Amino acid sequence: MSQTSNISSVQKTAQPDIEDMRKMHVVVVGHVDHGKSTFVGRLLHDTDSLPNGKLEQVRKNCAAEGMEFEYAFLLDALLEEQEQNITIDTTRIFFRTTKRAYAIIDAPGHKEFLKNMVTGAASASAALLLIDANEGVMDQSRRHAFLLSLLGVKQLVVLVNKMDLIKHDQSTYEKIKVEYTAFLKSLGLTAVHFIPIAAKHGENVVQRSDKMSWWKGPTVAEALDNFNHEDDLTGLPLRMPVSDIYRFDHRRIIAGRVEAGAIRPGDELIFQPGGRRSTVRTFEDWPGPSREVAGTGDSANFSLSEQIFVERGQVAAHPNQQPRVGREFRARIFWLGKEPLQQNKTYRLRLLTQNVEAVIAKIEKITDASSLESIEASTVPRDTICEVIVRATRPIAFDLHSECAITGRFAIEDKGRINGGGIILDSITEKASGEGKVTAAERTARAGHSPAVIWFTGLSGSGKSTIAELVERRLFDAGKKVFRVDGDDLRTALNRDLGFSAADRAESVRRASAVAGLFANAGHIALVTLIAPLAADRAKARAALANHAFIEVFVDAPLEVCESRDVKGLYAKARRGEIPEFTGISSPYEAPEAPEVHIRTDKLSTTQAVDLVINALDKILESKAEDWEV
Amino acid sequence: MSRNAQNDHLTRLEQTSIHIFREAFANFRSVCMPWSMGKDSNVLIWLARKAFCGKIPFPLLHIDTTYEFPEMYEFREKAKEIHGIDLIVRINEDAIRRGIGYATHDPVTVTHELKTVPLKAAIDEFKWDALVTGIRRDEDPTRAKERWFSPRSAEGVWDYKDQPPEFWGQFASTAPEGGHVRVQPLLEWTELDIWEYIRREKIPNPTLYFARNGKRFRSLGCHPITHPVDSPASNIDEVIEELKLTRVSERAGRAQDHVGRNSMQALRAKGFM
Numbered sequence: 001m002s003q004t005s006n007i008s009s010v011q012k013t014a015q016p017d018i019e020d021m022r023k024m025h026v027v028v029v030g031h032v033d034h035g036k037s038t039f040v041g042r043l044l045h046d047t048d049s050l051p052n053g054k055l056e057q058v059r060k061n062c063a064a065e066g067m068e069f070e071y072a073f074l075l076d077a078l079l080e081e082q083e084q085n086i087t088i089d090t091t092r093i094f095f096r097t098t099k100r101a102y103a104i105i106d107a108p109g110h111k112e113f114l115k116n117m118v119t120g121a122a123s124a125s126a127a128l129l130l131i132d133a134n135e136g137v138m139d140q141s142r143r144h145a146f147l148l149s150l151l152g153v154k155q156l157v158v159l160v161n162k163m164d165l166i167k168h169d170q171s172t173y174e175k176i177k178v179e180y181t182a183f184l185k186s187l188g189l190t191a192v193h194f195i196p197i198a199a200k201h202g203e204n205v206v207q208r209s210d211k212m213s214w215w216k217g218p219t220v221a222e223a224l225d226n227f228n229h230e231d232d233l234t235g236l237p238l239r240m241p242v243s244d245i246y247r248f249d250h251r252r253i254i255a256g257r258v259e260a261g262a263i264r265p266g267d268e269l270i271f272q273p274g275g276r277r278s279t280v281r282t283f284e285d286w287p288g289p290s291r292e293v294a295g296t297g298d299s300a301n302f303s304l305s306e307q308i309f310v311e312r313g314q315v316a317a318h319p320n321q322q323p324r325v326g327r328e329f330r331a332r333i334f335w336l337g338k339e340p341l342q343q344n345k346t347y348r349l350r351l352l353t354q355n356v357e358a359v360i361a362k363i364e365k366i367t368d369a370s371s372l373e374s375i376e377a378s379t380v381p382r383d384t385i386c387e388v389i390v391r392a393t394r395p396i397a398f399d400l401h402s403e404c405a406i407t408g409r410f411a412i413e414d415k416g417r418i419n420g421g422g423i424i425l426d427s428i429t430e431k432a433s434g435e436g437k438v439t440a441a442e443r444t445a446r447a448g449h450s451p452a453v454i455w456f457t458g459l460s461g462s463g464k465s466t467i468a469e470l471v472e473r474r475l476f477d478a479g480k481k482v483f484r485v486d487g488d489d490l491r492t493a494l495n496r497d498l499g500f501s502a503a504d505r506a507e508s509v510r511r512a513s514a515v516a517g518l519f520a521n522a523g524h525i526a527l528v529t530l531i532a533p534l535a536a537d538r539a540k541a542r543a544a545l546a547n548h549a550f551i552e553v554f555v556d557a558p559l560e561v562c563e564s565r566d567v568k569g570l571y572a573k574a575r576r577g578e579i580p581e582f583t584g585i586s587s588p589y590e591a592p593e594a595p596e597v598h599i600r601t602d603k604l605s606t607t608q609a610v611d612l613v614i615n616a617l618d619k620i621l622e623s624k625a626e627d628w629e630v
Numbered sequence: 631m632s633r634n635a636q637n638d639h640l641t642r643l644e645q646t647s648i649h650i651f652r653e654a655f656a657n658f659r660s661v662c663m664p665w666s667m668g669k670d671s672n673v674l675i676w677l678a679r680k681a682f683c684g685k686i687p688f689p690l691l692h693i694d695t696t697y698e699f700p701e702m703y704e705f706r707e708k709a710k711e712i713h714g715i716d717l718i719v720r721i722n723e724d725a726i727r728r729g730i731g732y733a734t735h736d737p738v739t740v741t742h743e744l745k746t747v748p749l750k751a752a753i754d755e756f757k758w759d760a761l762v763t764g765i766r767r768d769e770d771p772t773r774a775k776e777r778w779f780s781p782r783s784a785e786g787v788w789d790y791k792d793q794p795p796e797f798w799g800q801f802a803s804t805a806p807e808g809g810h811v812r813v814q815p816l817l818e819w820t821e822l823d824i825w826e827y828i829r830r831e832k833i834p835n836p837t838l839y840f841a842r843n844g845k846r847f848r849s850l851g852c853h854p855i856t857h858p859v860d861s862p863a864s865n866i867d868e869v870i871e872e873l874k875l876t877r878v879s880e881r882a883g884r885a886q887d888h889v890g891r892n893s894m895q896a897l898r899a900k901g902f903m
Binding site for chain 1: 632634635636639641642645646648649652653655656679680681682683684685687767768777793794795796797798799800802803804818820
């Protein structure tokens with residue numbers, strides 16, 4: 001709708017019917033004591049957005065404690081905040097005009113609470129920045145603008161507050177406007193307006209002030225209504241980070257939020273990193289009917305026409321508009337951690353649903369957020385901006401912030417806590433060589449996954465090799481390093497000297513575990529298929545492979561079923577007494593008591609069986625990924 | 631054109647909440663959703679079913695104070711059936727044996743004993759590391775300061791002075807040692823959004839919300855301390871029209887909020903929802 005700037009659309013009823021129900025988030029920032037809370041309290045009051053009795057209640061509380069009433073108290077609902085007279089954390093306050101609903105984010109101005117401002121401002125589509133007309137541009141006036149530019153908040157209105165304290169003097173206002181406009185320009189920001197206000201008295205907030213007739217621009221309420229919602233990213237290339245894969249029933253559903261672009265059934269998707277492709281079969285919406293398109297901001301859930309390996313963290317895109325895939329990039333970071341950010345230290349990097357370890361390979365520049373000058377320091381102190389080279393331990397999918405903001409920014413986590421964020425400025429092509437001994441972590445980084453051993457145990461004919469072969473195919477097609485260590489193959493070469501006595505069986509299990517261990521050390525997922533009938537032998541194998549992710553798969557079918565299958569004719573021979581000590585016939589099989597996966601091959605399809613194994617592997621690899629070290 | 635997050639306010643809220651559910655389910659080992667059977671709670675169930683394609687893949691928990699309205703118990707059984715809920719019910723039998731009750735004790739004590747204590751016990755028993763709650767920022771000033779993912783210590787304490795930052799869709803994804811994370815998919819919803827969504831999606835709710843003899847409940851809790859408000863609104867349409875004009879706060883009928891100036895703050899710091 002077109003809104004002429006001189007007509008306030010703010011209505012005098014609490015929740016009128018409005019044109020645009022989409023709530024606009026507006027952050028309020030500025031130097032401590034420049035009047036943010038007073039302004040917001042006044043805005044609520046003047047737009048008639050306070051609950052019944054709230055104003056009276058706060059007035060009464062003030063009177064009871066012998067304090068002068070302040071509009072800021074309306075917001076400072078927590079006792080200790082009133083005592084300290086500063087806002088501690090981000091607060092959201094809702095109000096409406098006839099144009100739309102707003103959530104005002106009241107961010108704190110106190111220096112050490114910067115993280116709360118970031119929390120507030122990152123979800124805002126517009127910002128109001130207050131400057132005290134009496135004090136002028138201060139440290140945090142500049143720092144907050146720098147953060148707004150970093151967080152990508154482009155719509156900004158500056159409120160020159162406390163005009164009453166300078167007798168509504170236009171020349172002081174103009175001086176602040178000139179000085180601050182120049183600073184904003186150096187950040188690439190432009191303020192839509194500089195509005196002179198006196199929040200305490202409600203001047204130019206909702207009502208026009210009769211003491212500043214020189215001001216011809218809008219009131220704050222009018223300026224708010226002229227803001228636009230954040231850009232609709234539907235027209236950008238598709239970016240859908242995978243949140244999860246659901247296998248609650250027979251369906252395999254890919255779930256994720258569309259962060260940019262749109263998805264339709266029939267679309268060919270590529271999942272990066274990894275690069276596997278498949279086609280969207282259909283959305284799987286409950287309670288139905290399923291939607292026909294998932295656009296930006298929609299949480300999608302769909303099935304694929306061809307089953308491929310997909311995991312949380314991958315980004316789905318259209319093949320002709322893919323994100324970059326790499327391990328190294330240059331970024332601008334804001335650091336909020338109590339401990340300084342350090343070069344060569346490993347942190348967790350979180351970009352959409354990707355979560356990988358990353359090293360700050362180089363700190364290139366540290367900038368004072370207020371003066372914008374470079375600081376000489378070896379580590380990055382709290383509440384500082386810096387430019388760094390980030391090197392992830394494995395490839396990630398990303399865009400440059402200038403190309404697609406939502407996939408071009410990330411958070412940095414240290415010891416389980418988010419301590420900073422950054423935007424990606426450039427990608428860096430990897431160098432091929434390293435130094436010294438090749439480490440397990442390097443192998444893992446190259447493979448893109450941790451190694452693992454999957455041990456299939458069960459009677460002859462239970463289906464161990466059949467399932468292991470299918471698991472191998474599934475993993476191989478998904479780009480994993482995988483190799484099958486087959487008991488029968490071992491018997492023809494490595495174990496040629498062994499028979500079927502208890503001692504020989506134990507030795508055969510030991511050798512199989514040693515071979516599997518070598519493959520795992522080489523970075524592979526080793527699939528062992530061996531009857532290994534005795535629990536004690538299997539326990540030793542598990543212990544020997546304790547350094548690796550280990551999954552015991554009990555391939556279980558009743559003896560009659562295995563015997564009826566008798567693919568190799570072994571049961572018939574054993575029954576005729578031609579094979580001594582044949583497991584299940586003349587030698588015991590001790591079923592595992594607590595295998596990681598238990599498959600009844602007489603009850604499940606091979607696809608279901610393979611899914612069970614892959615699920616278990618996904619889980620353990622995901623947990624392993626947490627332990628990666630460089 | 632069909633509704634989506636870009637063109638429809640309620641769909642945007644819905645799709646965001648679904649995303650929060652999915653992030654919680656992917657990040658935490660063991661999730662539980664306390665269920666009060668109230669309107670927000672019932673919207674949560676609906677959103678969870680949408681998030682997980684029909685069936686909620688974690689249990690719900692009802693902390694039964696034994697002071698629920700009789701209609702709520704009936705509604706519980708009916709809703710359990712409709713949504714296919716895996717429900718755990720817990721009562722603080724010990725407190726009841728000790729005679730804790732509204733006839734003899736103040737609301738803050740009773741709420742703590744009959745709600746917060748059994749909630750903590752259930753968390754210890756089942757070792758949940760994430761609890762999905764129906765907190766909305768517009769309900770109460772202390773709730774306005776909540777995060778989507780809000781860590782609680784082993785004692786259930788909310789350190790609202792030192793909350794982790796939350797931006798760009800990155801949340802606190804690990805629970806503190808021995809503690810849990812409160813996941814709050816309805817944070818951005820308002821009371822009006824809730825009712826408009828209930829109407830649009832036809833979500834089952836207790837009829838106590840609708841006026842009988844000129845009074846209705848706007849918020850439901852224990853019957854001795856929950857009072858109806860004057861209202862002629864006897865169906866969803868009328869409730870929505872009423873909310874567009876009302877100036878009375880939603881929890882005005884909930885006595886435990888108003889005992890002292892900071893009673894809600896005190897309750898919540900100790901682990902209350």
